[in-house]
Each structure stands twice: as C-alpha cells, then as structure tokens.
Amino acid sequence: MQSSSPPPFLRTLCSLRWLATAGQAVAILVASSVLQMQLPLLPLWAGVCALAMFNAIVQWHLPRRASEPTPATAFGHILVDITVLTWMVGFSGGIANPFGSLFVILIALAxxxxxxAWSLAVAAAAVLGYLTSALAGIELPASSLSPTQLQRWGSAINFLLSSVVVLLFATRLASSLRTREAELAALRERFTRNEGIVALATHAASVAHELNTPLATLTLLIDDLTEQAPNQEWHEDLTTAQLLLGQCRQRVHELAAPAQQHSARATITLEQVIWQWQLVRPTIDLHRNPTAPLQQHVEPAVAHLLMVLxxxxxxxxxxxxxxxxxxELELAGQHLHGQVRDYGPGFDPRQAALPGKLFNSSKSDGLGVGLALSHATIERLGGQLWMRPADGPGSSVSFTLPVNYQDAQ
Known part of the structure; x- marks a missing residue:
C-alpha cells in the first residue's frame, strides 16, 4: 500500500536545504556587513540562489511523488548539495573556512x-569537494576579528549547526522507522489472521459438501411432519423449523457462490438480513431507527458482518x-453507516484492542471467528469498525462501509 505523503528522506533533505540556504545567507550578510570582510559577493549569492531554486523545484515535485527515491536519485540530490557547498567554501576562504567540516554532515546523512555502495560514493564526492575547495579556494580576507577569534566563533557556530542538522535528520529518520515497523507488525498480524481464514474456508467448503445431503433429508422429513401435524401449535413450530433449515441450506449453497466467477453477484437487502436474524433470535427485542434504508442491497459479506454484530x-x-x-442504519451518499448497541456489562478496552485475532473468543461457547471475519470484511471493502462505551449500560459498535448497489425498485 502506497502512501500519498512525500517520501521522508527527500522531505527531510528539503528541510535541511532550506536551513542551509538561510544559514548561508545570514553568514554572508554578517561577514560582509558586521565583520567587514571583502568577500566576492556575486558568486556567493549566486550559489545561495542556485541552491534555493533547486530546492524549490524539488519541493514542488514532492507531492506528486508517493514512493521513496532510488539510491541513484538520492545520491544526485546530495551531489548537488556537495557541489554548492564546495562552491561556497571555495569562495569564502577554502580550507581556512571553519564551515568546511559541513561535508561530514552530508556523509553522515548518506x-x-x-x-x-552509495554512501561510499557520497563520501568520495565529499572528500573531492573538500579537496577542491581547499586547493582552489581563495584566501580568507581580513576582518574586524583576529584569525584566532574568527576560527573560534566559526567552530562554535559550525558545531551548533551540525548538532541541529543531525538531531533533525535522526529524529525524522527514527520516526519513519518506527512507523514502518508498526505497519510491518500490522501486516504480519493481518497475514497470520488471513492464513487462518483461508484454512477455515477450505475446511468449511468440505463440511458444506458433507452437510448438503443430510440437510436435504431433514427438509423432506420436516415437510412430511408439517403435513401430519396433529395441532396448530405443532404446525407453527414445524414451520419455524422449515424456515431455519431453509436458512441452513442457503448458507451451505452460498459457500460455493464466490467460486462461481461468471455468475451474477448475489446481493441481499438489509430488510432480509434483519428478518433472517430475528428468525434465529426471536427472544431478542430489536429496536431500530425508522429511517433505516431497509431496501438497500448489500453483498453477503456485509450481511454476515451485520449478523455477527x-x-x-x-x-x-x-x-x-x-x-x-x-x-441504527443510515445511508449517506455511497456509504452505509451503522451502529449496534447492547445493554450488557460493557467491555474491557484491552480486549477490544485485539479484535482481529482468529479463534480468540471471550465467550465460553464461542468459536472466536466472527469478529476476525468481520474485520477482514471491513478491510477488504475499505470501511471502518470501532467500539466505544454506550451512554448508559453496555457498549456500541459502529461501522461505515462503501455500498455500490442501487435500491430495489
């Protein structure tokens, strides 16, 4: 999954480059105005402007780039910085300029x-740049400070700048590494869970094949018993049993539906989902909002999610x-928003933070599959699922899902 944010390395380089540009401009102004040094201002300001223009172009392209740069691209960026630094140091004293040690910062970043291999290439380019500025650079002109005082102040400022640069880059890099480690941990957890789901689906297909025949036999027996029911009470109970067996057979047939790639995609209305659930749990008093979009069609995975909740x-x-x-169910645009609230004892936040684990149930007779499958459905459809304490006893689970089906006519 790609991120839409700019690459961290290039973003950090841009920030450091703006800092370098500002520092170079301030150093030129202080040296020429305060210290009265006769510096070649035209080439120095040309170097500052060239670096600022390059950084502006790079930053303008950053939002259009979602992936990390290749090592060759990153090397090219650092090579530009080395070239400009060589130019600036060469025209401001060469080897006598205390800011010449900034070449070490570029090597550290690389x-x-x-x-x-690319770090060694950057180190070689930095050494070459330092030697060029030392051998071909102009002598440091006289100033209002003695050479010793100038060297001391320059070294102190250089140390301060180096500390800020290293701290800024190291902090951003560490933050990026922590984010990636968290993403990798989440991916490993998801992969482990999905492996369990695939194994469960394979076993479920086998069991469904074995259950089809006894369910058909039971259906015939219930049909015969219904016709021979001695009284109305028996007839109603057997009719309910017929409906429940019909649901079981429908679920068994639905297990093979995803494998039929050329068949039309089956959907079900929310009204049918609620009716099927109430048939299984007739003793539960279900209160729903009157504006619920009951005729909205959803795919079977969404129906399963709602039944689990x-x-x-x-x-x-x-x-x-x-x-x-x-x-509560609401349809807003192309998204279905839902909330299921219970009146139970509430939940433990530590347990609620682990909803995607397979075969991990808080109920003594639970299989630990429902919530894991629900989270897999949410992730596959690009929705969201969250839990929070209710206003009063119990808790509520909310979800939002994109829907692409039209209302039934």
Missing part, C-alpha cells in the same frame, strides 16, 4: 539513509439479563 450484542445483553439491543 550513511544513515543510503546503501553502503447483532449476535454479539444479543449475547452481551443476555449476559446482563436483558433482552434488548438497538440498531
């Missing part, structure tokens, strides 16, 4: 961010001796 809420409410849960 060593931290580039592969070994409803079942978890019902179990939590029953654990506290209550038989009520609340459901």
């Amino acid at each position: 060593a931290l961010a580039l592969p070994r 409803l079942n978890n809420a019902a179990d939590a409410s029953q654990q506290a001796g209550r038989q009520r849960i609340d459901l």
Whole structure:
C-alpha cells in the first residue's frame, strides 16, 4: 500500500536545504556587513540562489511523488548539495573556512539513509569537494576579528549547526522507522489472521459438501411432519423449523457462490438480513431507527458482518439479563453507516484492542471467528469498525462501509 505523503528522506533533505540556504545567507550578510570582510559577493549569492531554486523545484515535485527515491536519485540530490557547498567554501576562504567540516554532515546523512555502495560514493564526492575547495579556494580576507577569534566563533557556530542538522535528520529518520515497523507488525498480524481464514474456508467448503445431503433429508422429513401435524401449535413450530433449515441450506449453497466467477453477484437487502436474524433470535427485542434504508442491497459479506454484530450484542445483553439491543442504519451518499448497541456489562478496552485475532473468543461457547471475519470484511471493502462505551449500560459498535448497489425498485 502506497502512501500519498512525500517520501521522508527527500522531505527531510528539503528541510535541511532550506536551513542551509538561510544559514548561508545570514553568514554572508554578517561577514560582509558586521565583520567587514571583502568577500566576492556575486558568486556567493549566486550559489545561495542556485541552491534555493533547486530546492524549490524539488519541493514542488514532492507531492506528486508517493514512493521513496532510488539510491541513484538520492545520491544526485546530495551531489548537488556537495557541489554548492564546495562552491561556497571555495569562495569564502577554502580550507581556512571553519564551515568546511559541513561535508561530514552530508556523509553522515548518506550513511544513515543510503546503501553502503552509495554512501561510499557520497563520501568520495565529499572528500573531492573538500579537496577542491581547499586547493582552489581563495584566501580568507581580513576582518574586524583576529584569525584566532574568527576560527573560534566559526567552530562554535559550525558545531551548533551540525548538532541541529543531525538531531533533525535522526529524529525524522527514527520516526519513519518506527512507523514502518508498526505497519510491518500490522501486516504480519493481518497475514497470520488471513492464513487462518483461508484454512477455515477450505475446511468449511468440505463440511458444506458433507452437510448438503443430510440437510436435504431433514427438509423432506420436516415437510412430511408439517403435513401430519396433529395441532396448530405443532404446525407453527414445524414451520419455524422449515424456515431455519431453509436458512441452513442457503448458507451451505452460498459457500460455493464466490467460486462461481461468471455468475451474477448475489446481493441481499438489509430488510432480509434483519428478518433472517430475528428468525434465529426471536427472544431478542430489536429496536431500530425508522429511517433505516431497509431496501438497500448489500453483498453477503456485509450481511454476515451485520449478523455477527447483532449476535454479539444479543449475547452481551443476555449476559446482563436483558433482552434488548438497538440498531441504527443510515445511508449517506455511497456509504452505509451503522451502529449496534447492547445493554450488557460493557467491555474491557484491552480486549477490544485485539479484535482481529482468529479463534480468540471471550465467550465460553464461542468459536472466536466472527469478529476476525468481520474485520477482514471491513478491510477488504475499505470501511471502518470501532467500539466505544454506550451512554448508559453496555457498549456500541459502529461501522461505515462503501455500498455500490442501487435500491430495489
């Protein structure tokens, strides 16, 4: 997954380059105005302007770049900095300029961010630049300070600048590394969970194949018993059993639906999802908002997500001796927003922070699969899922999902 933010290395180089440009401009002004040094101002200001223009162009292109630069590109950027620094040091005293040690900073940046071969190339270019400025540079002109005082003040300022540069770059690099480590840890967790889901799906397909025949036999038996029911009460119970068996058979057939790539994509309305859930949990009092888009079509994965959340809420409410849960559904543009609220004992935030683990259930008779599959569905569809304490007893789980199906006509 690519990030839309600019690459950290180039962004940091741009920040440091602006700092270098400002520092060079201030140094020229102080040396020529305060210290009364007769410096060649035209080539020095030309170097400052060239570096500022280059940095402005680079920063203008940064938002259009989402990936890290290649080592060759990063080497080219640092080579520009070495060239400008060679130019500036050469025209401001050469080897006598205390700021000549800034070449070491460029080598340190390359060593931290580039592969070994490219770091050696930067070091060679920096050494060459330092030798060029030392051999071909002009002598440091006289100033209002003695050479010893000038060297001391220059060394002190150079140390301060070097400390700021190293601290800034190292801090940003460490932050970038921590972010990447967190992303890699999340990817490893997701990969482990998805491996378990794939294994579970393979086993489920096998079990579904084995269950199809006994379910068909049970359906025929229930049909016969319904016709021979001795009274109305038996007839109603057997009719409910027929409906539940029909749902079981439908679920078994749906397991093979994703493999049928050329078949039309099956959808189900939210009203059908709620009806099927109430058929399975008739003792739970479900309160839903009157503006719920019940005729909205969703894919089976979304229906499964909603059923898992409803079942978890019902179990939590029953654990506290209550038989009520609340459901709110709203359609805003191309997104479905939902909230399922229970009246149970609440939740432990430490457990809520681990919702994607497979086969990890807080219920004694739970399989630990529902929430893991729910999070996999949320991630696949590009939605969001979060949990928070409710206003009063219990907790609420909210989600938002993109929907691409039109309302039923």
